[in-house]
Amino acid sequence: MKNKLRILTFFLCLSFISVHVNSDAVAAEGDKKETLNVLFIGNSYTARHNLAQVVKKMVEAGNPNLTFNPTTVIYGGRRLVDHWNLGSQNFVKLHQLTPEEEKQTIAGLEKDAKDPKNRYAAAALKRHRQLLKELDQEHPKWDVVILQSYRDDLKGADSLYAQYAPKFAELAKKQGARVILYETTPNTQNAKALKNPPVAAAAVMEKARAIATLAKQVDASAAPMSLAGFHCQTERPDLTLRFINDAHLNQTMAYLTACCLYAALFDRSPEGLPVDSITDIRYFDNKDRTKDRDGNPITTMFSAKDRADLQRIAWKSYQEFKALRDD
Incomplete structure (x- = not known):
């Protein structure tokens, strides 16, 4: 009888240990974070306010088990056609890029850099030489590629954006990445x-x-x-979307943009996200790091109402656009 009790006790203990281990494994699996690798290709409309980092804050606030891993390829004032000439497509196809392809890009940039009028070839050359050195290292495979427009999207199907976005998108799709078109609107942003x-x-x-x-x-x-800018101007005409002393998007427009990118990333509303501030990276007179280009605080803290309105307007605009696309 005692032996039977010992055997029964032994198996009960084994069962408890098994259940405990399995529970820990399930909990660990639930705590495991996924990573979203996102490539941004653009200019200062992506660089200002560290936009990719603002999106990261929103994404991780709205998705606690997701790590947002952004990479940016930025050249000031450049459009997608310029990025193509500077070899940015190599970063899109980074996961499959060969040394021979990168060497060919470098050779072309070495010629371009000799032209004093080509302001960005030297910077691109430096970037690609570094990439060649690191090509044998492990690189992220993009989940999303974000393609920014800039005054190259005003002529419909004849615009340069309409010509070059498909080129980049084709490469992104071959890597298994989704594509988001980040359409900027410098011509309609209001300074007052x-x-x-x-x-x-x-x-x-x-x-x-x-x-x-x-x-x-x-x-x-x-x-x-x-x-999004139009709806914001209609519903909140008191808000400005660009600086007075600088033609770039201001903190409000940057927040609205990040909300729209969030919506595009997840097909989900940004409403309710707790992110409540934006800090620019350019300073008043390039000296006072506490003030933005208009002399206001470098960091804008959004009220609960402003935050809610911008999030709502972003979602409304995204849904309206989606209906146009799917029509």
Whole structure:
């Protein structure tokens, strides 16, 4: 009888240990974080306010078990056509890039860098030489590639953006990455509060339809900033979207942009995200690091109302754009 009790006790202990170990394994699996590797290709409209890092804060706040890993390839004032000439497509296909391809790109940039009018070839050459040195290292495989426009998206199907976004998108798709079109709207951002409703509704919708057609063509999502800016100007005319002393997007527009990118990344509303501040990277007179280009605090803290309105407007704009794309 005692032996039977000992045997029964032994198996009960084994069962308890097994259940405990399995529970720990399940818990560990639940705590395991996934990583989203995202490549941003753009210019100062991506660099300002450390936009990729703002998106990271929003993404990780809204998805606690997700690590957002952004990489940026940025050249000031450059468009996608310029990025192509500077070899940025190599970063899109980084996971499959060969040394021979990178050496060929470097050879072309060495010639271009001799031209004093080519301001960015030298910077690109330095970047690609470093890439060649690191090519045998492990690199992330992109989950998402974000392609920024800049004054190259104003002529519909004839625009340079419409010509080069598909080239980059094709490479991204071959790597298994999704594509997001980040449409900027420097022509419509307001530096002062509006006293009257914006009057560019027809032009905004025409551009939105053109970007939607492009997005459908390349099977992409989008951050439709002309639409978002228009809705913000209509519903919150007291808010400004650019600096007075600097033509770039201000903190408010950067927040709105990050919210639109969040929506495009997850097809989900950014409403309720706790991120409440934006800090620019350019200073007043390039001296006072506590003030932005207009002399206001370098960091904008958004009120609960402003934050809620910007998040709501971003989601509304994204949904409207999505309907245009899927029509």
